[in-house]
Amino acid sequence: MFRSIFAALFVLLFQLPARSQDMQIQAIQYTPAASLYVEGRFMPTKKPFQRVDTASYPLLPPAVKNLLTNSAGIAVTFKTNSSLVAAKWCVTKRKVGANMTAIAYKGLDLYIKNKGLWQYAGAVGPSGDCSEAILARNLGNQEKECLLYLPLYDEALSLEVGVLPGSKLEPLKDQFRKRVLIYGSSIVQGASASRPGMAYPARLSRMTGINFYNMGLSGNAKMEKAAADLVAGIQADAYVLDCVPNPSPEQITDRAAYLIRTLRERQPGKPIIVVQSIIREKGYFDSEIGAKIAAQNQAITTQVNALLKAGMKDLYLIKADGMLGSDHEGTVDGTHPNDLGFHRMLEILRPQILAILKKYPAFK
Amino acid sequence: MFRSIFAALFVLLFQLPARSQDMQIQAIQYTPAASLYVEGRFMPTKKPFQRVDTASYPLLPPAVKNLLTNSAGIAVTFKTNSSLVAAKWCVTKRKVGANMTAIAYKGLDLYIKNKGLWQYAGAVGPSGDCSEAILARNLGNQEKECLLYLPLYDEALSLEVGVLPGSKLEPLKDQFRKRVLIYGSSIVQGASASRPGMAYPARLSRMTGINFYNMGLSGNAKMEKAAADLVAGIQADAYVLDCVPNPSPEQITDRAAYLIRTLRERQPGKPIIVVQSIIREKGYFDSEIGAKIAAQNQAITTQVNALLKAGMKDLYLIKADGMLGSDHEGTVDGTHPNDLGFHRMLEILRPQILAILKKYPAFK
Incomplete structure (x- = not known):
């Protein structure tokens, strides 16, 4: 008895609607x-x-x-x-x-x-x-x-x-308010989120209601002069520079100051938030990769500190320590966060970014 | 000066080793x-x-x-x-x-x-x-x-x-102790972990030191008689049945008792842990999918409770409530957990499974 009721229910729920859905599909x-x-x-x-x-x-x-x-x-x-x-x-x-x-x-x-x-x-x-x-x-x-x-x-x-x-x-217009441009690497672009909405700028936008713009450029966020000029000319209310993973330490030393200075000149009074490179999980065992990331983060820290010391205002540096958690399970390939890594990254990044933005009238 | 030291360091660290690595690769x-x-x-x-x-x-x-x-x-x-x-x-x-x-x-x-x-x-x-x-x-x-x-x-x-x-x-022998067989769907097999080691049985093994065996069968963990006989004949110290997502509610009603009874007869005294289907994220908006999962979980709960009432020992049911968290971001496609969803699932599943296993001499 119970079984036959279930069978009837099953037909009702899944078989008939499946047919009517086929008709729906043709009519879309x-x-x-x-x-x-x-x-x-x-x-x-x-x-x-x-x-x-x-x-x-x-x-x-x-x-x-x-x-x-x-x-x-x-x-x-x-x-x-x-x-x-x-x-x-x-x-x-x-x-x-x-x-x-x-x-x-x-x-x-x-x-x-x-x-x-x-x-x-x-x-x-x-x-x-x-x-x-x-x-x-x-x-x-x-x-x-x-x-x-x-x-x-x-x-x-x-x-x-x-x-x-x-x-x-x-x-449906204007679901997010203000604009924060994130210029960065494959990690910004969304490698390796499981689906488009899981890229970290998209998650930040849904979490905060603020428009975080994805200027992720796969392996090519290298702060070239023309890219710096493009970034500095884009109208936004704040700028996040998560572009340390792609350039070599030497390129960072050569290029970061131009990017940050140009942005400062063209977008006065707006916060510029520089983010260190996440520590690539591969680098814990691979001594060369470990040394490279340490050198990249040292180079960007040196550049930002020099600009701060020279009096640049509204410039911030977020450190990467612990951004992927401590169990080493937060990446797909040792470099790109999986959704677990991105979630942990946002737990560190989001409060720090929001605390900075809240200092500025545009975000009050 | 600083730049030229960096340039020299860069060559030393990355260029020369790259060439010697090419020679290494040929010799593997x-x-x-x-x-x-x-x-x-x-x-x-x-x-x-x-x-x-x-x-x-x-x-x-x-x-x-x-x-x-x-x-x-x-x-x-x-x-x-x-x-x-x-x-x-x-x-x-x-x-x-x-x-x-x-x-x-x-x-x-x-x-x-x-x-x-x-x-x-x-x-x-x-x-x-x-x-x-x-x-x-x-x-x-x-x-x-x-x-x-x-x-x-x-x-x-x-x-x-x-x-x-x-x-x-x-x-390198015997890195994990004991055996827990997990019979289940695509979610057990590893869809959609980001890499092989992120499938949930593999994560459970590394977390606990216990050997969790992956008997994930994509969309085909349907408790057919021959599959039930196979499961019941595999020698393990405990059995997890995470096979509710694939069969229809009617198939669960038809087949679950045979699977559990056969396993009980052939593996007396060993724990059998049945896990409800995770609530598919798609089902929160799609009323048909939502109704189907509710019916699947109702059917398995009815079957397990009937066996418990009839006196079956060492049989447990783990409920799926909240297994993927509350932000609806834990899947890649509304059905299969991403690494974030798997992580949350393990936060719920692991303590419950371990609490059951610890009751048994094999796991003490």
């Missing part, structure tokens, strides 16, 4: 995401899902230009009463790195607001260069506020958001 | 890993990196047989005084799932013992069906105890461990 209506609200661009751009119009910065190193096409930190916000949210999107043929999931590298990640907080609702990976996927379904017909993160490590060549026929789909 | 000497000590097999097997000789279990569903070829939970232990550890290995042509890294799916993960604790030392992904890679270098020439995890989601067709010429390389 798509809207170009560029017509919704696009977050995370540092300035208005011609390509809707690129952080910067790189054509306007001809002096940037080619690797930096290329990485700036990645949609790291870009998200689309909208509201809908559809009980299903889907997407069609295209990326390049680039191969997924071995230390990342395809969902993070080339996929999409949906959040829906629940009692004032952004809550994970669905993530999908690609099925080819162009993909179509349902992000979430059976959501009910109430109005929902949605935040859809784009691929961290690939270029989003196109994106459409799909809802059920007859549903409302509208832009 | 390989040894078949099967001649070292292989952990994680449930019984002696013909193929050295398979958990079970599936040919001996003709009644197993084909999907289960196929999944048992995956090297989830298999690790090789050895000691060496080589300052470099490398590997050559081959896997199948299977595609990496979008919710996992290639390192976890097809790669290798090395730990080295440090002051009595296993510590992460290096992980590598595949470069093709067959790969060669250095896991760690610059380790010094002291004797090191090593633990090398194999791919979680693919078959390791071959594996050789490489060390520098003239170095010692010997098997």
